[in-house]
Amino acid sequence: MKLDRRKFLKIGAVAGGTAVCTTATPAQAREAREPDPNWYGMLNDSTRCIGCKACQVACKKENKLESESTLGDQAQLGKAIYDSPRQLSEHTYTLIKMAKDEKTGESTFVKQQCMHCVDPACQSACIVGALKKQPDGSVKYDSDLCMGCRYCMVACPFSVPQFEWQRAIPSIKKCTLCSETRLSKGQPTACSSACPAGAITFGKRDELLKIARHRIEAEPERYLDHIYGEREVGGTNVFYLTKPQMQFAGLGLPDFGYKAVSGVTESIQHRIFQYFIPPIAVYSILGGIMAYNQRRKKNAGIEGGEEDEY
Numbered sequence: 001m002k003l004d005r006r007k008f009l010k011i012g013a014v015a016g017g018t019a020v021c022t023t024a025t026p027a028q029a030r031e032a033r034e035p036d037p038n039w040y041g042m043l044n045d046s047t048r049c050i051g052c053k054a055c056q057v058a059c060k061k062e063n064k065l066e067s068e069s070t071l072g073d074q075a076q077l078g079k080a081i082y083d084s085p086r087q088l089s090e091h092t093y094t095l096i097k098m099a100k101d102e103k104t105g106e107s108t109f110v111k112q113q114c115m116h117c118v119d120p121a122c123q124s125a126c127i128v129g130a131l132k133k134q135p136d137g138s139v140k141y142d143s144d145l146c147m148g149c150r151y152c153m154v155a156c157p158f159s160v161p162q163f164e165w166q167r168a169i170p171s172i173k174k175c176t177l178c179s180e181t182r183l184s185k186g187q188p189t190a191c192s193s194a195c196p197a198g199a200i201t202f203g204k205r206d207e208l209l210k211i212a213r214h215r216i217e218a219e220p221e222r223y224l225d226h227i228y229g230e231r232e233v234g235g236t237n238v239f240y241l242t243k244p245q246m247q248f249a250g251l252g253l254p255d256f257g258y259k260a261v262s263g264v265t266e267s268i269q270h271r272i273f274q275y276f277i278p279p280i281a282v283y284s285i286l287g288g289i290m291a292y293n294q295r296r297k298k299n300a301g302i303e304g305g306e307e308d309e310y
């Protein structure tokens with residue numbers, strides 16, 4: 001019998017559920033974490049973005065990342081310039097994509113990157129504490145602690161953490177919010193500094209929300225009356241604005257509701273240790289979560305929701 005990925009995930013979900021049901025009491029979500037007004041973040045205004053990709057280039061330069069064309073990575077290179085490379089990778093921490101709202105036919109550019117979540121699912125999924133929210137608001141990865149399990153990749157609702165598949169000792173790669181290279185020196189992020197159109201605003205979380213609200217109030221015909229990230233998945237430190245004709249799902253930003261998924265993930269992890277659930281059950285549970293995330297992405301019309309490889 002051919003066991004394709006879909007069947008594997010279904011079996012994993014059932015096995016995981018069984019493992020939890022038979023060895024532990026059901027996991028209950030803990031209280032969600034609250035945002036700190038002093039955390040730094042960014043406001044990505046898709047109505048201002050002209051698709052020049054200066055931010056993408058600045059990020060590569062700041063983080064000393066090679067370009068996909070230099071690497072000859074044809075799988076990552078798209079057919080059109082505005083979709084090249086195709087997705088985030090260990091060499092690309094931020095990406096400008098051309099998005100189209102299928103319902104309205106409206107298109108725009110959108111910046112993809114780590115959202116530096118208020119209550120990060122990646123942090124709560126990491127058994128060894130390799131991902132951690134920092135006092136400046138960034139979510140930092142520590143390769144010295146990482147054991148390469150890739151639970152963070154499964155847990156992230158935005159499919160952000162990337163794995164260095166080609167390396168003997170691989171690490172997880174993602175946007176750092178330029179925490180060590182720039183924020184620690186009192187400088188704004190490299191991508192926001194490079195933007196010639198004012199489409200990326202760097203600042204403290206509360207100030208960014210004020211700026212976003214002011215823009216919506218000042219130009220209601222230009223903006224959809226919603227700040228994505230203010231409350232989505234428990235809140236993020238990276239916010240988005242869009243046109244009224246362009247819903248956030250059209251930008252590739254999932255509608256996962258306002259509740260942080262981290263509480264549930266963390267509670268499952270605690271049960272795993274409390275009841276010594278064996279590794280195969282752990283993978284099964286994570287397979288279930290992965291299937292659930294994929295289904296939600298597909299239902300939300302998110303590109304690559306069903307086809308992404310792990």
Ligand code: SF4
Pocket residue numbers: 113114115116117120121122123139155156157158159160161174
């Ligand atoms: S977007 Fe994903 S990787 Fe970034 S902080 Fe949130 S959960 Fe973690």
Ligand code: SF4
Pocket residue numbers: 058059060062063093094113174175176177178189190191192
């Ligand atoms: S904050 Fe820094 S690491 Fe993140 S996308 Fe911008 S330049 Fe890249």
Ligand code: SF4
Pocket residue numbers: 048049050051052053054055056096109111194195196197198199200
């Ligand atoms: S630099 Fe600014 S205008 Fe250019 S692609 Fe990036 S966000 Fe858009």
